[in-house]
Amino acid sequence: MVKQEATANINLKMKKVLVVDDFFNFRLTMKNMLRSLGIMYIDDAANGEEAIKKLAARKFDIILCDYNLGPGKSGQQVLEEAKYRGYINYAGIFIMVTAENTLEMIMGAMEYEPDDYLMKPFAKEVLEKKIKSVTLKKENVRDIEKAIIDSDFDHALRICDELIAQSPANLAEIMKLKGEVLLKKGAYAEAAEFYDKVLTMGNMTWARLGRGRADLLLGRYEDAKNRFEEILAQNNKVIAAYDELARTYLKSGQPEEAQQVLMKAAAISPRALLRHKTLGGLAYRNEDYTTAETSFRAAVVHGKHSCFKTTSDYTQLAKSMVMRDALQESLQVLGQASREFPESPDTRLHLSAAESLVYTKMNKPAEAKRALAQAHKYAQDLAGDLPSAVALDLAQAHLLAGDVEKGTDIIRGVIGANHDNDDVLNTIRIVFKETGMPEKGEKIIKDTTEDIMRLNNEGVDLARRGKLAEAIDYFEKAAARLPENKIINANAAQVLMLFMKQNGPDEERLSKASSYLERVRRIDGAYADIPMLLSMYRELASREVSS
Amino acid sequence: MTPKMSFSDILASTLHDTKNSLGILFNNLENIIAGCREKNCAQYQDFYLLQYEIKRLNHSLIRLLSLYKAEKSQLTMNVDFHSARELLEDVAVQHEILLASRGIQVDIDCDGGLFHAMDRNLIMGVIDNIINNAFRYTKSAVRLSAAVDGGYFVIRVEDDGDGYPPSMLFNEQQDPNFSGNVDFSTGSTGLGLYFSTMVAQMHVNRDQSGFISIYNGGTLGGGVFSIYLP
Numbered sequence: 001m002v003k004q005e006a007t008a009n010i011n012l013k014m015k016k017v018l019v020v021d022d023f024f025n026f027r028l029t030m031k032n033m034l035r036s037l038g039i040m041y042i043d044d045a046a047n048g049e050e051a052i053k054k055l056a057a058r059k060f061d062i063i064l065c066d067y068n069l070g071p072g073k074s075g076q077q078v079l080e081e082a083k084y085r086g087y088i089n090y091a092g093i094f095i096m097v098t099a100e101n102t103l104e105m106i107m108g109a110m111e112y113e114p115d116d117y118l119m120k121p122f123a124k125e126v127l128e129k130k131i132k133s134v135t136l137k138k139e140n141v142r143d144i145e146k147a148i149i150d151s152d153f154d155h156a157l158r159i160c161d162e163l164i165a166q167s168p169a170n171l172a173e174i175m176k177l178k179g180e181v182l183l184k185k186g187a188y189a190e191a192a193e194f195y196d197k198v199l200t201m202g203n204m205t206w207a208r209l210g211r212g213r214a215d216l217l218l219g220r221y222e223d224a225k226n227r228f229e230e231i232l233a234q235n236n237k238v239i240a241a242y243d244e245l246a247r248t249y250l251k252s253g254q255p256e257e258a259q260q261v262l263m264k265a266a267a268i269s270p271r272a273l274l275r276h277k278t279l280g281g282l283a284y285r286n287e288d289y290t291t292a293e294t295s296f297r298a299a300v301v302h303g304k305h306s307c308f309k310t311t312s313d314y315t316q317l318a319k320s321m322v323m324r325d326a327l328q329e330s331l332q333v334l335g336q337a338s339r340e341f342p343e344s345p346d347t348r349l350h351l352s353a354a355e356s357l358v359y360t361k362m363n364k365p366a367e368a369k370r371a372l373a374q375a376h377k378y379a380q381d382l383a384g385d386l387p388s389a390v391a392l393d394l395a396q397a398h399l400l401a402g403d404v405e406k407g408t409d410i411i412r413g414v415i416g417a418n419h420d421n422d423d424v425l426n427t428i429r430i431v432f433k434e435t436g437m438p439e440k441g442e443k444i445i446k447d448t449t450e451d452i453m454r455l456n457n458e459g460v461d462l463a464r465r466g467k468l469a470e471a472i473d474y475f476e477k478a479a480a481r482l483p484e485n486k487i488i489n490a491n492a493a494q495v496l497m498l499f500m501k502q503n504g505p506d507e508e509r510l511s512k513a514s515s516y517l518e519r520v521r522r523i524d525g526a527y528a529d530i531p532m533l534l535s536m537y538r539e540l541a542s543r544e545v546s547s
Numbered sequence: 548m549t550p551k552m553s554f555s556d557i558l559a560s561t562l563h564d565t566k567n568s569l570g571i572l573f574n575n576l577e578n579i580i581a582g583c584r585e586k587n588c589a590q591y592q593d594f595y596l597l598q599y600e601i602k603r604l605n606h607s608l609i610r611l612l613s614l615y616k617a618e619k620s621q622l623t624m625n626v627d628f629h630s631a632r633e634l635l636e637d638v639a640v641q642h643e644i645l646l647a648s649r650g651i652q653v654d655i656d657c658d659g660g661l662f663h664a665m666d667r668n669l670i671m672g673v674i675d676n677i678i679n680n681a682f683r684y685t686k687s688a689v690r691l692s693a694a695v696d697g698g699y700f701v702i703r704v705e706d707d708g709d710g711y712p713p714s715m716l717f718n719e720q721q722d723p724n725f726s727g728n729v730d731f732s733t734g735s736t737g738l739g740l741y742f743s744t745m746v747a748q749m750h751v752n753r754d755q756s757g758f759i760s761i762y763n764g765g766t767l768g769g770g771v772f773s774i775y776l777p
Contacts, residue, residue, distance in 0.1 A: 099566075121571075121574050121605075129640045133633070169632070201628060203751075204628060
């Protein structure tokens with residue numbers, strides 16, 4: 001017998017396992033195999049929808065899911081939704097079961113990757129070895145993933161280095177994680193150096209991608225472009241390289257080139273929903289309404305069973321069609337959306353606002369007004385807490401109906417929450433352009449942005465001059481006025497913590513700082529200052545406990 | 548009128564279909580064998596032979612699909628840094644039961660700290676094919692080993708059979724610059740050799756590419772297949 005020292009003593013008995021496959025016979029075979037491995041709790045699902053229901057109801061340790069599940073959700077969509085909704089956490093194991101070479105097709109094309117793949121057909125021994133080796137690997141990766149979720153990147157790096165020194169079987173995975181953590185932490189130069197070292201050991205695509213991302217984040221756009229293009233020259237199926245290349249083009253102010261690159265990626269990986277959305281938005285911005293329409297239509301079609309489906313896919317499709325004078329069809333798209341989404345105020349609001357836009361274009365002011373009035377009513381029910389895409393459609397409807405004050409008010413609110421977000425600001429520019437007020441709009445953007453920066457700088461200045469108590473007071477008021485602005489909220493947390501650093505931590509200020517930090521993470525989980533702020537918070541919190 | 552499909556595409560899609568059928572066949576047989584073992588009936592050894600043939604067919608189809616993709620320039624490498632020991636264990640576990648049913652023992656000799664950058668699926672395809680052959684020709688043992696040799700990473704499959712026939716010996720001196728051609732007159736074994744050579748050559752690092760070697764002797768005194776990667 002082959003020795004399997006490391007995996008021999010893993011106990012699977014108490015694991016809860018879910019088998020997802022559309023073939024009854026295959027589910028039966030799998031369950032028999034699992035039972036013969038001593039596993040007692042085994043459940044199964046015949047399709048993606050049933051799988052999601054079961055995953056929502058109970059925590060499973062191991063999910064064995066077929067990629068092809070017939071009509072409805074695919075295995076990939078089950079994985080995405082389960083992770084997105086938190087049904088599987090960092091300790092859960094998801095193994096994707098595939099028939100033959102679909103593997104190549106799906107690799108590297110997605111937001112979430114499974115822990116491992118299993119190729120049909122397989123014998124019991126292969127299944128056992130796979131489950132055990134993934135369980136073992138997961139054990140050492142688990143702590144790293146937990147540290148990443150907590151944004152404790154220094155701790156994650158320490159674990160990575162300890163493991164790398166021991167050369168575990170999943171060494172490549174640990175090295176991959178280390179590179180990602182360095183990039184997340186903002187240590188771009190260090191990441192570049194790390195990837196260079198890895199690349200002396202072999203020509204791994206993930207390391208070349210990581211090296212390119214480091215260049216991109218360091219602002220070396222030409223180097224980054226060269227690296228991504230080199231990867232694609234050798235293998236034109238590396239989807240992630242297209243995404244990074246498009247991002248680089250956007251950063252260096254070439255939206256048309258970015259669009260071309262994403263179009264190639266979308267052709268290779270036609271089922272990837274999020275890319276269709278990005279591409280649609282980019283094409284719309286580039287005034288290529290044909291491509292915008294195609295992409296948003298693809299987003300609508302492929303989003304049918306996805307957790308990433310939003311009303312924006314439909315309203316943006318409708319708007320692209322309006323630009324091509326397909327007005328009647330555009331209304332039909334919105335009608336389809338109102339049947340597909342539940343009767344909730346936020347979806348009704350968005351669709352009514354979009355309808356109003358279309359009716360204005362159709363020269364039907366009465367209908368436009370009625371739809372807008374409805375949208376307005378829903379907006380009041382929701383008390384102003386709107387996603388920016390929805391708020392901007394509503395604002396545009398107001399502007400087109402001639403209510404400039406209401407429209408610009410809403411837009412000022414959106415700028416207040418997003419004054420440093422180029423994507424949102426660009427969308428606002430499009431709204432102003434399409435409503436015939438580009439110059440006035442540019443001035444509103446400039447004034448509002450400057451207002452916020454002044455507001456922020458005054459607070460920062462107070463803190464810099466050591467007037468921390470005043471700075472706290474100042475930022476608390478600012479944060480109440482701009483609850484969705486991450487920089488204001490981050491600074492509110494920071495001055496509170498600076499105060500506690502000097503005067504010792506106390507429960508009340510800690511809890512305030514914590515809720516500001518939570519807001520920042522909710523607004524933008526990838527905000528560069530989060531790790532620094534969190535490590536400051538952790539230190540203070542531990543002092544408070546020990547005192 | 549629907550556009551005309553090329554014959555090679557029809558062939559490829561039929562291959563996929565056949566592979567799926569084989570998969571179902573394999574799993575059904577797995578159930579039958581399990582039932583048979585419980586009841587202790589005599590034929591279950593014979594069923595292993597059936598399973599062996601299904602596996603052989605399956606590997607042939609995978610190889611054919613890979614060659615088809617290579618022909619259409621669609622075969623792309625997925626190189627990563629892999630534990631040699633884990634790779635050999637994964638191969639062994641797939642063949643172990645079948646080999647054991649003939650009293651053949653599989654041994655692995657490999658340092659747990661040995662890693663190399665390679666396309667795992669392609670390399671496993673090559674070794675699977677060699678072990679399938681060994682099943683027919685070895686007497687009592689198959690030895691899988693991996694090591695670093697002369698700047699190359701090498702995986703070896705050795706057996707204690709009578710060795711490869713002279714016509715199949717290939718690059719016996721293990722020369723990186725060996726330029727001998729593959730002899731196709733030996734039929735399916737020639738195809739396996741062709742595939743192995745292709746996979747070896749696809750692995751390139753610092754201007755060096757991989758190669759294979761087939762000779763007789765080695766630690767078990769039978770056939771020795773080696774694949775060298777830069």
